[in-house]
Amino acid sequence: MKIRDIGVLSAVILIVAMLIIPLPPWMLSFLIIINISLALLVLLTAMNMQEALQFSIFPSLLLLLTLFRLGLNVSTTRAILSGGEAGNVVETFGTFVVGGNILVGLVVFVILIIIQFIVITKGSERVSEVAARFTLDAMPGKQMAIDADLNAGLISETDARQRREKVSNEADFYGAMDGATKFVKGDAIAGIIIVIINLLVGMIIGVVQMDLEFSEAVHLFSTLTVGDGLVSQIPALLISTATGIVVTRAASDGNLSTDITGQLLANPKLLYIAAGTIFLLGIVTPIELIYTVPLAGLLAFVAYRISHQKQEEIEELQEIEEEVATDNLKSPENVINLLNVDPIEFEFGYGLIPLVDAAQGGDLLDRVVMIRRQLALELGIVIPVVRIRDNIQLQPNEYRIKIKGNELAQGELLLDHYLAMSPGDDDSIEGIDTVEPSFGLPAKWITEQVKEEAEMLGYTVVDPPSVVSTHLTEIIRANASDLLGRQETKQLIDHLRESAPILVEELTPTPLSIGEIQKVLAKLLQENVSVRNLPIIFETLADYSKLTSDVDVLTEYVRQALARQITAQHAGSQPELKVLTVAAKVEKMIADSIQQTDHGNYLAMDPQDSQAILESIAREIERIAFFEQSPVILCSPAVRMYLRQLTERYFPQIPILSYNELESSIEIQSVGVVNVE
Known part of the structure; x- marks a missing residue:
């Protein structure tokens, strides 16, 4: 002690x-x-x-x-x-x-x-x-x-x-x-x-x-x-x-003495008034002047000194500000600060200020908090802070979303309207035609007077804050892999180290570096697979990183280890999963087109064959979309990642699963076959 x-x-x-x-x-x-x-x-x-x-x-x-x-x-x-x-x-x-x-x-x-x-x-x-x-x-x-x-x-x-x-x-x-x-x-x-x-x-x-x-x-x-x-x-x-x-x-910036003197003597004019009152008190009353005149003089002198000192401080502050402004223009740091890029930016025109102004009822800041929490639970990563700022270069009702400085989406809101999306071909309500920004569906901006009528007709009616919140959520979810860098991966590893230190020590820095782990997690996020279950991911990487260092192959092993999670993600609580299967002929074409090099394997398919496969996938997707079913393509584990490479540019939202990524208890129902003539 x-x-x-x-x-x-x-x-x-x-x-x-x-x-x-x-x-x-x-x-x-x-x-x-x-x-x-x-x-x-x-x-x-x-x-x-x-x-x-x-x-x-x-x-x-x-x-x-x-x-x-x-x-x-x-x-x-x-x-x-x-x-x-x-x-x-x-x-x-x-x-x-x-x-x-x-x-x-x-x-x-x-x-x-x-x-x-x-x-x-x-x-x-x-x-x-x-x-x-x-x-x-x-x-x-x-x-x-x-x-x-x-x-x-x-x-x-x-x-x-x-x-x-x-x-x-x-x-x-x-x-x-x-x-x-x-x-x-x-x-x-x-x-x-x-x-x-x-x-x-x-x-x-x-x-x-x-x-x-x-x-x-x-x-x-x-x-x-x-x-x-x-x-x-x-x-x-x-x-x-x-x-x-x-x-x-x-709470203040000074102690009690500083605050009392600073606030009580803040206005010199009041001291002059107090001095005059005390002086008059000695004249109009029997109180002797020997008591009032010295005090009145002291108050007047203090008031004069404070006024003079404040004027000097104002002039000195103006000189300092001018010097600082001049130095900042000459300073190299003034340019360096311009190089910073925010991970996520939301810019809006001046007409949308009520969205973020709490005094006007705006709750966008609170919604952004909920979006970050929701996506953290869904994706398993910490979403960076969303920088929200107004931009006078935009139209009054326009907004845009940037990821790492690149504009990925924009939209326009009418704050005094509601966005109504029709459930079918009904077009009976009056409104301003537009497109729902998140999913590209046809919609209309309607006034509050026809809101109730639209809801009775089965329209989905959404207020402007919900529209922009949904749009922001979808953009962040679709680009989550770009937001996960080495620094963010290091934070995830440090968090896992608190509960599973031995597992982390076995995997990193050898046999896998932080960069290689980041690539595996990014590939999972690219296909909308949550990385929240880090212990299973690290267990799998620890097992198979001794056999191969190919990031693509390691990602496939991790996907298979997450079979229960992937099955629940696509099948939900249903006992069966409807899929598009890939014909054996197509799988053989893909397998024969795989080129093996010292730097990894890649798909080198004849353009005509790849075009035929893509057209077949498009036909099947269009056919089952008529029955309002979400397409899922199922293939063998050997060709899954190569089929994904082939389709990700044209069908980025279509899940490509292998048989090993589905639980044995789920019933698979084929609703179509991807085949070529």
Whole structure:
């Protein structure tokens, strides 16, 4: 244990000892001075903090100081009642401080009790209750604000984590302060009771046991009681004041002294008005000018100095800003910063500002938070922060989506309309013809007046925020593989290392590097296969990376290991899966066209044969689309990745599965065959 730890523990043990063991008067005097010093130190610390959390130990410290003060009260009471003395400090406060007048001392003590108990303690207790309640009520809003800033790119993940921790600590602190103020209130009540006991019981003991005259007993024990009350209530008053400062302190960039002087003297004109009022008070009333003129002059002089200083600061700030602006134009960093490319950008025209402005009811920032969470669960990767900004170069109602600086999609919204998509060939409702941006379906922008009619006719009616949210989700999902780089893969590996360190150590950095793992995960994401189940993926790579280093082959092994996941993805809860099978002739054509090289295998098929296969796939897809069925192509494991290479440019959304990627319990129903003449 460190010396400071031993010191704190020893102090707590001393407090307990004070309640049991009689202490000599000289030690009591020394401990009373320590009590006053600690109370003063706490008050000064409270005045110099910038926000409440900088003094987060205050609730616990308040309990210990209250216990220490009560321990002193018990010790001094024992000394007063047993020997008629409690040390030099108590005697000094009972005689010198109150001027030898016991009645004055009692009045001063009562006033201190009233100030502490009714004014400061009562107010601090009420403020603590309100602060605790409002802090807890404000937590959800603060969390949403943090998520919104994170999605807007204003803060990083680390900053967001720190701000969330601060919000949680604030709730804990004000909740603790709500209870800690009860200690101060109880301490004030205990002080009153102890004074009454010392006074009454002390006089009885003085007359009965010490054989003192009644007047002598009254004088002796009144002096000691008043002294004891003052030496305990003055630190208690300082602690109560510190409590009030802590619970009423709002976060700022300066301490209490800086804020008071900075805000109270912020407007020099008000100081001139105050100076004039004080000066007139000395003229129109019998108050002598010797009291009012110096104060009025001082206020006027301070107002003049502040006005002059502010003007100098404004001129100096303008000069600094001009110099900084000039230096930035010359600085090479000014150009380097322009090279940064955001992973995901959402730009919009000024007409779509209500989408992101919370004051106008916009909830796009909250929707982006939900999109990132949804895709993290679906795809198994952390979607980067979406940078949302307005662009005056766009049309007012236009928006566009960029991935790594490249524009991948754009659209147009009418905020005062709804997007209606027909379930069939019905075209009876009035509206502005358009195309649904996510899936390219024909649609119409309709007004709110015909919304109910459209819903009754079976139209799918969507509000503009949902339209853009769906579009953004589909674009991110379709380009997830581009968002997964080596740095993001390293984060996934580090996360897996926390739960499966041996598995990670066996796979990387040897036999597979982070780049090779990233390529495997990217190939899975390209075919919409979630990489959330990293343990199975790494187990498979660890098993087969000893046999081959070909990333394409390793990806096929991983897909087969994820058979249960892939089956559930395409079949859902259905006991059967309808597929397009590939004829043996076509599989043989593909197998014969595989070229093997030192750098891997690739498909080198005759253009006429590949064209014939693609046309056959297109015919079958068009045929089964008439029956509203989603096409899935099923082939043998040996040719699956080569068939995917052949079709990915023309049919990127069509899943290509192998027999080994389906669970044996699923029933396969062929609804067509891909064949060539």
